[in-house]
Amino acid sequence: MERTRVAVRCVDCSFEAGYDELPAARAAIDDHESATGHEVVWEIKSLAEGISQAGADAGVCGRPECVNEDSPLVNSEQAER
Numbered sequence: 001m002e003r004t005r006v007a008v009r010c011v012d013c014s015f016e017a018g019y020d021e022l023p024a025a026r027a028a029i030d031d032h033e034s035a036t037g038h039e040v041v042w043e044i045k046s047l048a049e050g051i052s053q054a055g056a057d058a059g060v061c062g063r064p065e066c067v068n069e070d071s072p073l074v075n076s077e078q079a080e081r
């Protein structure tokens, strides 16, 4: 799952905001530009998929040794016994 963060900032005044989805950001930009005539710039920041995946893995139980049962560490420990 990919999460998108859109940062919106006006170059002509102190207006700035952040949105989780593109349509909401575009609507806010259109509103501000049509209402004030200002120029609004925006930046899309997509969180890397690896970060989301790591967060999901860490949420399993919080202990690194039981996050992944196929881990080489777990397997080698069992093999020595």
Ligand SMILES: [Zn+2]
Pocket: 010, 011, 012, 013, 014, 015, 032, 036, 038, 039
């Ligand atoms: Zn403005």
